[in-house]
Amino acid sequence: MLIEIWSDVVCPWCYIGKRRFERALSDFQNAHPELDVEIAWRSFELDPNAPQQRTEPMVEHLAKKYGMSVARAREIQAQVSDAAGEEGLSFDLDAAKSGNTFNAHRLIHLAQNKGLGDAMKERFLEAYFTEGKPIGDPDMLIALAEEVGLSRGEAERALHDEATSRAVRDDEALASELGIRGVPFFVIDRRVGISGAQPPATFLQVLEDALGQSAPLASSTDDDATCTDEGCAVDS
Template sequence: MQVEVWSDVVCPWCYLGRTHLRQALDSLDFRDDVRVTYRSFELDPGAPTGLTTATDDLLAAKYGMTPEQARQAQQRMEQRAAAEGLTFRMGRLRSGNTRAAHRLLHLARESGRQEEVAEALHRAYFTDQRDVYAPESLSAIATEAGLAAGEVREVLAGDRYEDAVEADERLARELGATGVPFFVVDRRFGVSGAQPAPVLADVLRRARGRIVA
């Protein structure tokens, strides 16, 4: 069984969704038969490379909030994450272009370390408030998660996996994704949003039943 997950590195709901998926998988007796692939979906693909913006300011501008309302929204997300056992520190987050991080996730897939790198990037951004845009910081995060330093440097120095990122995003549009996280099971079942673990587990069981039948 294949589960494909479209997400972005700087999407808090995607981190929650990954956590729920992991919980759902841990509850299944066929866990070892499920292969998870993370696919690219950039929330702001037009963001200029090398330039970041305070996330509070971005939220305020995008949704017509006051700065205080944006801060309150971030605090609610911190509380939501805490209820899930995650530590989010949303106060000083920066938003920017995540293309390089997505290219590293494609390298991680080829290296058999995609889950580890996806977790490392989410934790680095939301918990540790590390930079997930600059090559130096990305390189450190990726190598700490088990990728070979030389390969990481090569990817970040060039345009390797650019086509793969764009292909993922085209496929997401073809499948009807309008936001993330977006889960697709065996290209037959689709689930949008950070659904609770029991919901995801039920989808996987139903998909499994179709396969067995």
């Protein structure tokens, strides 16, 4: 079974959804130990035109981008942080240093080719949402790549490699073909799709249903637990 997950490393629901999905997948694999499951992380940039690093506080940027008050933006951040806390995640959105995520996606592709894709994805999410590290800083990204087992040289080369650039663009083109406009989005064997940071029980049911499904791609959506280029939903 191939499970492809489109997400971005600055998407809060992608981190929350990763945790919820992991819980469901653990139960699913315990029930089907004979099944070989492959996870493929796919690239999706929520703001492909973002500068390499943003200097203004995240809450102010969100308020301006989505035409809301700073107070409302803080309220949304608090609600998302509460949802993260329920999954054992500690968000510090006041410290988050946003920026362009293209290079992060390139390094995830490099890591995935070496069997380290999940570790790289997790490390970038933790760095951004918990540690306040600048997600668009190439030096920081390379240092984190070294932490998960990539060499500095190969990480540096990946940030100038046409192959990693093409891999990101191919993921984004495929997302468009499949009609994916928000993340996280999970695709099972290119037949079943599910959108949003669903509850673990929902993920588990979809995985079970996918075992016997032979129809073309059908998707289930949950707009309350996704991020798009227009913003991130509040309710979980």
